[in-house]
Amino acid sequence: MASYLGDCRLCFEKNIEIRKSHIVPEFAYEKIYNQKHVFKPIAIDNKNIKWEQCGYRERLLCQKCETKLSLWEGSFSLVVKELSAKSYQKLTVTETAGIELVGGFNYLHIKLAVLSIFWRMSISKLHMFSEYELGPYAELFRNILHEGSFVSQNEYSIVISRLNYRGSYYPGVLMPLSRGRYDGCITIQSLVLNGFLIELHVNDGRYRKPEVEYFHVRESGKFILACRNLEEVYVNLGSLAKRFREPDVISFFNKT
Numbered sequence: 406m407a408s409y410l411g412d413c414r415l416c417f418e419k420n421i422e423i424r425k426s427h428i429v430p431e432f433a434y435e436k437i438y439n440q441k442h443v444f445k446p447i448a449i450d451n452k453n454i455k456w457e458q459c460g461y462r463e464r465l466l467c468q469k470c471e472t473k474l475s476l477w478e479g480s481f482s483l484v485v486k487e488l489s490a491k492s493y494q495k496l497t498v499t500e501t502a503g504i505e506l507v508g509g510f511n512y513l514h515i516k517l518a519v520l521s522i523f524w525r526m527s528i529s530k531l532h533m534f535s536e537y538e539l540g541p542y543a544e545l546f547r548n549i550l551h552e553g554s555f556v557s558q559n560e561y562s563i564v565i566s567r568l569n570y571r572g573s574y575y576p577g578v579l580m581p582l583s584r585g586r587y588d589g590c591i592t593i594q595s596l597v598l599n600g601f602l603i604e605l606h607v608n609d610g611r612y613r614k615p616e617v618e619y620f621h622v623r624e625s626g627k628f629i630l631a632c633r634n635l636e637e638v639y640v641n642l643g644s645l646a647k648r649f650r651e652p653d654v655i656s657f658f659n660k661t
């Protein structure tokens with residue numbers, strides 16, 4: 406491939422070779438490629454469905470930044486793949502009352518990997534990701550990713566849920582969703598990846614919502630993997646949070 410010179414969107418290095426970066430990590434496409442390594446996206450407002458190869462890519466980053474993001478993505482890929490296969494080598498997963506408690510991962514890697522996906526979708530010019538706008542947070546996220554800074558569990562918190570459709574989990578679902586709001590004050594951006602709903606709460610920690618904090622991916626390297634129905638993902642987390650105010654769940658969670 407001929408090299409392409411430009412400015413890196415992450416480190417701002419100028420006149421450097423810019424790679425065709427994946428917007429959503431490549432591992433997310435593994436379950437949806439066919440044998441010819443192509444897949445067919447279906448957009449509601451676009452009748453011209455065409456085969457796509459190698460996922461959605463765009464020239465965004467220099468090799469150094471690509472390498473940095475791929476380290477975080479590697480940890481995230483491991484979490485998603487093991488949860489998807491329900492086979493655990495690195496992760497520890499305990500289940501009670503229909504709730505899975507996931508542990509054994511690198512918190513900061515997962516946090517930065519997820520922030521980087523939402524940041525890439527936000528700066529992408531591809532139509533597929535046009536709903537993802539971080540506005541003033543885009544530059545803030547870029548800084549965090551550039552520095553590899555620590556971000557606490559309640560800042561730009563992440564919630565991961567296993568999605569069921571008519572009672573079954575489908576690992577091959579990759580789907581952008583439009584943004585929503587929680588309790589009128591927190592913007593939530595979501596993406597369905599490998600059949601998991603990944604939610605980013607665009608909240609710098611100013612608004613505290615204890616019932617939602619149960620679900621945050623935690624600095625201790627643990628999170629609660631809730632199971633939700635695809636048909637209900639537009640319903641806010643509050644309805645699910647009711648379950649987490651019940652005594653058996655609270656005592657389970659307090660023990661961990």
Ligand SMILES: [Zn+2]
Nearest residue numbers: 413416467470
């Ligand atoms: Zn760079």
